[in-house]
Amino acid sequence: MRKVRVNAASKSYDVLIGRNAVEALGQEAKALCPGALKALIVSETNVAPLFMDAVKAQLEGAGFEVVSYVFEAGEQNKNINEIAGMWNKMAEAGFTRTDFVVGLGGGVTTDMAGFAASTFLRGIKVIQLPTSLLAMVDASVGGKTGIDIPMGKNQVGAFWQPALVLEDISFLKTLPAEVFTEGMGEVTKHAFIMDPALFDKLEKANGDIRSDEDLLEEIIFMNVSDKAGVVNEDETDNGRRQTLNYGHTIGHVIERDSGFTKPHGICVAKGMGIIMDASVRNGLLDAKEAERMKDLLKLYKLPVSDEITPEEAVTGAMNDKKKRGDTLSVILVDKIGSAVIKKMTKEEFLEFLSL
Numbered sequence: 001m002r003k004v005r006v007n008a009a010s011k012s013y014d015v016l017i018g019r020n021a022v023e024a025l026g027q028e029a030k031a032l033c034p035g036a037l038k039a040l041i042v043s044e045t046n047v048a049p050l051f052m053d054a055v056k057a058q059l060e061g062a063g064f065e066v067v068s069y070v071f072e073a074g075e076q077n078k079n080i081n082e083i084a085g086m087w088n089k090m091a092e093a094g095f096t097r098t099d100f101v102v103g104l105g106g107g108v109t110t111d112m113a114g115f116a117a118s119t120f121l122r123g124i125k126v127i128q129l130p131t132s133l134l135a136m137v138d139a140s141v142g143g144k145t146g147i148d149i150p151m152g153k154n155q156v157g158a159f160w161q162p163a164l165v166l167e168d169i170s171f172l173k174t175l176p177a178e179v180f181t182e183g184m185g186e187v188t189k190h191a192f193i194m195d196p197a198l199f200d201k202l203e204k205a206n207g208d209i210r211s212d213e214d215l216l217e218e219i220i221f222m223n224v225s226d227k228a229g230v231v232n233e234d235e236t237d238n239g240r241r242q243t244l245n246y247g248h249t250i251g252h253v254i255e256r257d258s259g260f261t262k263p264h265g266i267c268v269a270k271g272m273g274i275i276m277d278a279s280v281r282n283g284l285l286d287a288k289e290a291e292r293m294k295d296l297l298k299l300y301k302l303p304v305s306d307e308i309t310p311e312e313a314v315t316g317a318m319n320d321k322k323k324r325g326d327t328l329s330v331i332l333v334d335k336i337g338s339a340v341i342k343k344m345t346k347e348e349f350l351e352f353l354s355l
């Protein structure tokens, strides 16, 4: 099993990556949650039928009493009602501060499980078991937890680092092709903003990192290492972590305007494509570099544009939490593997996109 140690300012923990990693859950939970008697598994309707039994068996085998909370799959359900359901489930089962939550699912699940854990009894432990590519390479690592509100994605939440992230590569076998593709939005993002070696590996893999499990594991490991490096430097998003928002400022607007029906990773790819084109027009990125990046997105069946107008993008972005005061932190890639943060006013961002 491969291991990445995250050393965030508030907490250090392991991300374990490998085939059948779930088999380590019982022993790991016992070691990491001393005094715990109970565990709440949070999952959703697509994932629970596939993996709930195996996860439950692991925890029961280690002596924990297990309860579960399964919500209807989908970003539309990433809301406070589901969190209240999780709180009530734990309260009814008599959870105390030494008990813990397990997030079993994609990014929506790990974000919500983490948020429920961060708030119940003012904070209990969470172990994340991501089941999608996107959650493995991004959402489950780094402690961002939360929910959406009608005005925007992830507008309410907390930084709450997990006790452990257990990434079972075998879980990806049943992942629908379009959900895998969505995860490639965040994988390519990491390559663009900080990892030229990952970029080369993805180019060489020629659009398929899925059929070779060794390659898949290595690529996930590279992504987790990249993400951990950023979180270690800037846990609470005041500096370098903001570069992980490449493509997200516009991507979130597209996602929210679709009523959260368009997948997050797809919207991020669209946002990255739009920013790349605007960067070239503004003389901030070489056209050939942009072409290579867009070709990589296309190779992995990701979109590179959207019909959103500059006005719609800017108006939507001004409601985003990435805004500080009257300025936006817009993330640009100036060459493959290098990102910069550019502060722009609303007017400057509109000019940047309209040129």
Ligand code: GLY
Pocket: 138, 139, 141, 142, 144, 241, 244, 245
């Ligand atoms: N997904 C972006 C971050 O964790 O900061």
